[in-house]
Amino acid sequence: xxxxxxxxxxxxxxxxxxxxxxxxxxxxxxxxxxxxxxxxxxxxxxxxxxxxxxxxxxxxxxxxxxxxxxxxxxxxxxxxxxxxxxxxxxxxxxxxxxxxxxxxxxxxxxxxxxxxxxxxxxxxxxxxxxxxxxxxxxxxxxxxxxxxxxxxxxxxxxxxxxxxxxxxxxxxxxxxxxxxxxxxxxxxxxxxxxxxxxxxxxxxxxxxxxxxxxxxxxxxxxxxxxxxxxxxxxxxxxxxxxxxxxxxxxxxxxxxxxxxxxxxxxxxxxxxxxxxxxxxxxxxxxxxxxxxxxxxxxxxxxxxxxxxxxxxxxxxxxxxxxxxxxxxxxxxxxxxxxxxxxxxxxxxxxxxxx
Amino acid sequence: xxxxxxxxxxxxxxxxxxxxxxxxxxxxxxxxxxxxxxxxxxxxxxxxxxxxxxxxxxxxxxxxxxxxxxx
Numbered sequence: 001x002x003x004x005x006x007x008x009x010x011x012x013x014x015x016x017x018x019x020x021x022x023x024x025x026x027x028x029x030x031x032x033x034x035x036x037x038x039x040x041x042x043x044x045x046x047x048x049x050x051x052x053x054x055x056x057x058x059x060x061x062x063x064x065x066x067x068x069x070x071x072x073x074x075x076x077x078x079x080x081x082x083x084x085x086x087x088x089x090x091x092x093x094x095x096x097x098x099x100x101x102x103x104x105x106x107x108x109x110x111x112x113x114x115x116x117x118x119x120x121x122x123x124x125x126x127x128x129x130x131x132x133x134x135x136x137x138x139x140x141x142x143x144x145x146x147x148x149x150x151x152x153x154x155x156x157x158x159x160x161x162x163x164x165x166x167x168x169x170x171x172x173x174x175x176x177x178x179x180x181x182x183x184x185x186x187x188x189x190x191x192x193x194x195x196x197x198x199x200x201x202x203x204x205x206x207x208x209x210x211x212x213x214x215x216x217x218x219x220x221x222x223x224x225x226x227x228x229x230x231x232x233x234x235x236x237x238x239x240x241x242x243x244x245x246x247x248x249x250x251x252x253x254x255x256x257x258x259x260x261x262x263x264x265x266x267x268x269x270x271x272x273x274x275x276x277x278x279x280x281x282x283x284x285x286x287x288x289x290x291x292x293x294x295x296x297x298x299x300x301x302x303x304x305x306x307x308x309x310x311x312x313x314x315x316x317x318x319x320x321x322x323x324x325x326x327x328x329x330x331x332x333x334x335x336x337x338x339x340x341x342x343x344x345x346x347x348x349x350x351x352x353x354x
Numbered sequence: 355x356x357x358x359x360x361x362x363x364x365x366x367x368x369x370x371x372x373x374x375x376x377x378x379x380x381x382x383x384x385x386x387x388x389x390x391x392x393x394x395x396x397x398x399x400x401x402x403x404x405x406x407x408x409x410x411x412x413x414x415x416x417x418x419x420x421x422x423x424x425x
Contacts (some may be wrong), residue, residue, distance in 0.1 A: 006396045021387060080392050083415075142372065149365030153390075153417060213393045218367065225368060226375060230400065284366035300366075 003078075005135070005211035008233060014212035015237030021201045022115055022238075023245040025063070028193040032251070032260035033119040035242075036063060036205065037112035039103035042305065043312035043321075044189050048181050051309065052316035056187020060174045061197050064291065065167045066202015071210040071295030072164040073203075080210075083160025085299030088148040088227075091345055092283055096307025098338035099279035099287065104312065104321040105331050106130070107262055110216035110280070113234060113273065116262065116304075118242035120254035123264050130270035132220050134277020139224045140294070140297050140345035146282065148349055149301055159296025163305075171199070188261055210292050214228075217286035219315025233242050233318070239322035261324060268327045271335050278342040282349075358385040363418055368396040376415060378405050379403050384425055390418035 004010050022035030034040055047058030075081040103109045106127045108116060116124035138146075154160060168296065173181055174195065184190040191204060193197060214233055215293075219235035222228040246252040256264045263269070282288050283304055287291065288306075293301035315321040319329040360377050362370035370389065377385050378401075389395045402409060402423060410422040 003392075003396065081389070084364070087364065142368065142402070147369060148366060151366070152364055213396070215367075221368065226371060226401070228400075284368075 011212045011234035012237045014208040015185040015234035016210045016241045019238040019241035023242050025193050031188040031191040033116045039109035042308045046309050046312040051313035057189045058182035058184045059189040062198035063202040065171050066199045067206040068291050068295040069168045070203035070206020074207050075211050075242050075296040079353040081297050083157045083297035084151045084235040085324040087151040089303045091305040092304045095279045095283045096304035097311035099276050100311030101334050101338050102272045102275030104315045106269050118239050120252045121259040122256045126266050126269040127273045130273030131277040134274035135220045135281045138278050138281030141350050146350040148161035157298050163294045163302040192308045213291040215285050217280045275338045360387045363388050363390040371397050387421040
């Protein structure tokens with residue numbers, strides 16, 4: 001049975017679908033230029049679970065739940081659910097941790113960077129330049145033989161079901177309004193589409209992203225490393241469709257200043273995304289891809305996204321995350337530490353494994 | 355026929371494609387690729403197509419596939 005989404009037109013279709021869903025989620029209540037943001041939403045989930053206490057960003061985002069479970073469902077159906085892992089998990093945990101730190105400095109993961117661009121936020125150009133620079137540095141390691149080691153089929157299939165089960169539990173807590181959860185009453189955490197729309201949107205994104213292997217990091221990485229534009233087609237379709245829909249809906253506001261949930265500190269927008277680019281490329285994929293892989297039973301990706309959750313909690317507890325008015329108190333230091341970490345990982349894990 | 359082996363099992367994206375590309379450029383002769391992930395399989399097939407290489411056959415073992423490339 002051939003995978004229709006593996007073709008050029010397939011990934012264009014998938015990217016377009018994901019772009020449409022993103023803008024519609026914005027239209028139906030998600031924050032501006034944030035229809036889908038893996039980093040922001042994982043951070044909101046951290047808040048909802050009270051792993052941090054930043055009141056404006058606390059909400060268990062059903063999109064993340066839907067994306068992961070959507071991937072699980074279609075992967076099982078297509079025989080691609082394969083519990084596996086064991087490729088330097090602790091290193092990956094902190095790659096996820098620092099990828100999140102970098103994203104919270106810029107105020108967006110790569111998906112949101114493309115959406116911000118599609119919304120006219122020119123700070124996304126700075127961010128995407130930083131992302132490309134970070135990815136480029138990562139590809140230098142990859143070309144020299146960087147490898148985090150082989151993943152193996154899990155000793156028990158059970159480990160592949162852990163992340164999907166956690167998502168189901170989160171969903172149950174949301175649906176039954178579990179009193180211990182935090183729900184923002186103001187700020188981005190209070191801006192969300194109705195639960196069922198977010199969930200269905202997420203499930204659909206999970207389907208399209210899993211089938212097409214959509215990856216916003218691979219889109220840039222593959223240009224540098226193998227001169228291949230397949231994934232870029234998908235990311236471009238995503239961005240272009242979002243741009244067109246934004247125009248139609250009147251959501252396109254070009255400029256650097258006063259952009260929604262954004263700041264224009266060019267240096268740290270750039271460096272934050274250098275960190276994210278480096279971390280994601282060494283881990284093998286963008287946060288959306290990591291969530292999809294976790295849904296497929298990849299426990300290394302599961303650990304990566306738990307690292308992101310941890311990073312979000314620490315970022316808000318220690319004042320590392322940016323605010324619309326600028327970079328957080330210790331954000332700069334954290335970014336530099338993170339870049340140091342990823343460079344060490346890149347250097348040490350090159351030519352170590354065959 | 356002597357086939358060089360490229361074992362891409364369990365390797366993160368984009369390493370399987372890197373290994374295959376390296377083998378295509380630096381070695382001559384036929385090779386076979388061991389792949390245990392559907393995404394990597396699709397990527398490697400696409401890479402072979404880009405280099406105009408013909409896949410002789412693919413075999414399926416328990417939990418991995420083997421792509422045979424003759425040249």
